Amino acid sequence: MSITFAGVLADRSAWRLENCSIAMAMDVIGTRSSMLILREALCGTVRFDDFARRTRISEAIVAARLKQLTEIGLFVKQPYQEPGKRTRDEYLLTEMGKDLLPAVFALMQWGNKHLQAEEGGPLRLVERSTGEPVTIGPRTESGRSLDPDGLAIVANGDWVDSPSS
Amino acid sequence: MSITFAGVLADRSAWRLENCSIAMAMDVIGTRSSMLILREALCGTVRFDDFARRTRISEAIVAARLKQLTEIGLFVKQPYQEPGKRTRDEYLLTEMGKDLLPAVFALMQWGNKHLQAEEGGPLRLVERSTGEPVTIGPRTESGRSLDPDGLAIVANGDWVDSPSS
DNA sequence: CACCTGACTACTAACCATCAAAGCCAGCTC
DNA sequence: GAGCTGGCTTTGATGGTTAGTAGTCAGGTG
Numbered sequence: 001m002s003i004t005f006a007g008v009l010a011d012r013s014a015w016r017l018e019n020c021s022i023a024m025a026m027d028v029i030g031t032r033s034s035m036l037i038l039r040e041a042l043c044g045t046v047r048f049d050d051f052a053r054r055t056r057i058s059e060a061i062v063a064a065r066l067k068q069l070t071e072i073g074l075f076v077k078q079p080y081q082e083p084g085k086r087t088r089d090e091y092l093l094t095e096m097g098k099d100l101l102p103a104v105f106a107l108m109q110w111g112n113k114h115l116q117a118e119e120g121g122p123l124r125l126v127e128r129s130t131g132e133p134v135t136i137g138p139r140t141e142s143g144r145s146l147d148p149d150g151l152a153i154v155a156n157g158d159w160v161d162s163p164s165s
Numbered sequence: 166m167s168i169t170f171a172g173v174l175a176d177r178s179a180w181r182l183e184n185c186s187i188a189m190a191m192d193v194i195g196t197r198s199s200m201l202i203l204r205e206a207l208c209g210t211v212r213f214d215d216f217a218r219r220t221r222i223s224e225a226i227v228a229a230r231l232k233q234l235t236e237i238g239l240f241v242k243q244p245y246q247e248p249g250k251r252t253r254d255e256y257l258l259t260e261m262g263k264d265l266l267p268a269v270f271a272l273m274q275w276g277n278k279h280l281q282a283e284e285g286g287p288l289r290l291v292e293r294s295t296g297e298p299v300t301i302g303p304r305t306e307s308g309r310s311l312d313p314d315g316l317a318i319v320a321n322g323d324w325v326d327s328p329s330s
Numbered sequence: 331c332a333c334c335t336g337a338c339t340a341c342t343a344a345c346c347a348t349c350a351a352a353g354c355c356a357g358c359t360c
Numbered sequence: 361g362a363g364c365t366g367g368c369t370t371t372g373a374t375g376g377t378t379a380g381t382a383g384t385c386a387g388g389t390g
Contacts, residue, residue: 019287020276021287024276025273025276027197030195031191031195031376032191035187058379058380060339064377086336086387098313103275103301106271108186108187110264111187115186127317133305134316137301139299139301150294154291217367228369251356253367333389334389337385338384340383341382342380343379345376345379347374347376350371350373351370355369358363358366359364
């Protein structure tokens with residue numbers, strides 16, 4: 001397998017995961033509409049009708065999602081006013097929201113590779129300054145890219161003692 | 166914003182995304198149960214009752230998900246037999262399934278940071294050989310890690326001409 | 331002040347994901 | 361061959377997600 005366990009997890013025979021971050025994350029943003037709204041937000045969309053039009057989600061759902069995601073803390077509302085119009089709210093991503101970029105684009109990257117009929121899908125990421133293709137993947141804090149095979153999972157608080165297999 | 170558009174996407178005023186990979190991906194694996202099963206599979210789980218026990222998902226759902234994910238092509242079934250038992254099937258991740266590692270662990274990483282009461286959540290990724298902490302994030306093909314601010318999105322087939330903003 | 335528009339909100343009616351509990355079935359044990 | 365066990369499948373019931381339609385409401389325009 002691609003990942004090995006270390007520390008207390010080396011024997012998983014009786015182990016079950018509590019407080020799983022993935023489950024918690026899916027409870028919060030695990031809907032199609034949330035992901036599409038986040039895709040738009042990460043691409044720079046800030047206004048209600050832009051979200052609705054670009055995601056093709058009904059206004060009712062967009063309103064409900066934006067409200068929910070704002071309560072959770074992924075968006076903050078900021079009033080704006082165009083000349084001759086009344087004041088409205090823009091929905092701006094918080095740090096918490098921006099931190100979802102890897103998750104959202106990792107999903108896009110996977111869909112591009114495996115779900116698209118033609119090569120690549122409609123959008124892709126590049127480095128702005130060079131145009132070099134960008135992928136989402138594992139990397140160390142010091143900036144080295146890694147293979148999935150080079151990974152291990154540890155329980156929080158543990159350190160790596162003797163990775164098996 | 167963190168991402169700029171280039172090429173035909175620079176003016177998005179009338180633009181709507183067709184064949185969105187994120188939407189397609191969410192249609193396929195956008196459920197809590199799929200993500201939890203994938204988490205387990207990426208961590209090395211291969212057998213039915215291990216999936217059910219470790220994810221705490223009911224057997225009915227695990228059976229339905231494994232069947233669906235196998236049809237889609239994320240798993241292949243491989244028969245095995247323990248001594249004194251009848252033959253069963255193991256569920257092994259395909260290349261397509263393993264390619265979801267960044268998406269699944271990006272979600273875990275986000276949950277660890279933003280949804281956990283205590284610091285960090287129950288699990289984290291490290292490099293197997295060194296124990297160095299690992300994060301999921303954008304990087305170039307040549308292996309450099311990038312900031313979200315350094316990214317641009319282009320339509321497939323385009324090249325970067327003059328990134329705005 | 332009556333009207334219009336843009337940004338939501340409310341309501342209804344699907345549909346889907348999930349669970350609990352029961353049922354089924356292959357093959358091993360006795 | 362009768363029973364047991366592990367690996368599913370089936371069957372309601374429940375709650376969350378969604379679309380669609382209609383309604384509300386603030387404020388600018390005439």
